[in-house]
Amino acid sequence: LLCTIFLQFVGFVLFAVLLPGSPPAGVSGSGLLLMLLIIIGSVANGAMSPLVYELGAELSYPCSEGLSGGVFSWLLNVFQVVLLVVLPIVPAAWDGELMAGTCLVGAGLVAVVQERYGRQEADRDGVALDTKTP
16 A cells, blocks of 8 residues: 555656646656656556555454445545535645645555454454354
8 A cells, every 4th residue: 555655646746846837947847757657646546446445344344345345435425525625726736736745644544554454364263254154
């Protein structure tokens, strides 16, 4: 997770810095380079969803994966509604910085999660909580 967040952060920061008219005056990237950077950040962003679904399933074990997935989907939708309200207020020149900032917030949230593999331990110990056998 942290590797994909790092890729997002690097891609979005370089994209923001190399945009024409960005704060470092005189520094500008070609259209191809900007496209490549936004693709790197976006691919890493797209890879996050299944990884976060799995993390949620691990953290919420022995609850079902459907519950953790539902909570994650609900949180994504709430955040997207907040973005729809906030982004028209924020100047467009700050978009790259906001994307990089959200990567830092995400990295901080992931960094505080304690590593625990409840499903793997249950499989190893022979505990089957999700089976529906009579």
